[in-house]
Amino acid sequence: MASDESAPDVPAVPAPGADASTPPTLLDLSTYLLSRTGKAARGRLAERLARRGLRLWDMAVLAALADFGPHAQRDLVRRLRVDPSDMAKVTDQLAAAGYVERARDTADRRRVSVTVTDAGRALLAELRAEAYAVQEEVLAPLSPAERQVLHDLLGRVHAHLPGAP
Amino acid sequence: MASDESAPDVPAVPAPGADASTPPTLLDLSTYLLSRTGKAARGRLAERLARRGLRLWDMAVLAALADFGPHAQRDLVRRLRVDPSDMAKVTDQLAAAGYVERARDTADRRRVSVTVTDAGRALLAELRAEAYAVQEEVLAPLSPAERQVLHDLLGRVHAHLPGAP
């Protein structure tokens, strides 16, 4: 725990232009590192999406539709754990841009079934490329093997996170 | 990779109560995993701090002061890369609660030098414990050795993040 830094013999400002380094107490916390790097990753991706007028949810919805086929909106809500009202806004925007199509379910006319369009698929491919580019930036210091290890560890951590407790 | 999911032969809703699983397209992105797990970590820690009426910045400031000794406020600003105005609010709150002390620098009376109090150190110790508890929760599925690996990888990634480009 190195608790002897109460001694005031440490110069408060070692050098005038001394570079701002992060407190070891924080660097010691995986929680902190996870939070920081995660934020960097999300921030960068969000920024790239924003340039296209999109948000992270848009990508998530496209991915869900591409991976699992058409969903009733309520199923998207459950899968992605978003507020129904927010989901309505997302699909609305995506539909307006032509990336998804919405149609009343003929069997249960309360439901709206959402489908990706070809444009949506094409967009998703581009977004994935953006995401990989961000990954390249953020994980730059790691070798491919290390990235794989990181990915696997994170995957296990993620899988364990309480989705619906 | 696996680009044949355009085929509509995948049941849209495999089973009525089918559990909402995350789209593989997203799980495939380290960016996504990083973002998600990071958010979980930050969220949990933030929530614990909030119970004490604190925010993450408060902890960061305490850590910086404990690790590096007293700072002029401007040095805290540079080290932690916060807006000066926001830093003023943080130190103000911390001082009001007795966790830090502020004093005019006698040499340069524009500066306010900030110091942790014993109460502040004690608090920081508790906050670290909270952080470790969160870590325990979040990293539960990993063995100690794996946690170490994860920590090191994240540490390298973090160190590489552009601090001041």
Added chain:
DNA sequence: AGAAATAGTGGGTTGCCACCCACTATAGGG
């Protein structure tokens, strides 16, 4: 048929975060 549940929507609220501007006090250079 009527009552109760469900799907989607529109609208608005809150809290957080980062940022920006205006202002005061002090320092330092000419």
Added chain:
DNA sequence: CCCTATAGTGGGTGGCAACCCACTATTTCT
């Protein structure tokens, strides 16, 4: 002594994410 720069402060703004409520349309139960 004036002029500019710097340190800190107070107040306010805009974006975003997460919620929540009220309302309509439709289905399902009795």
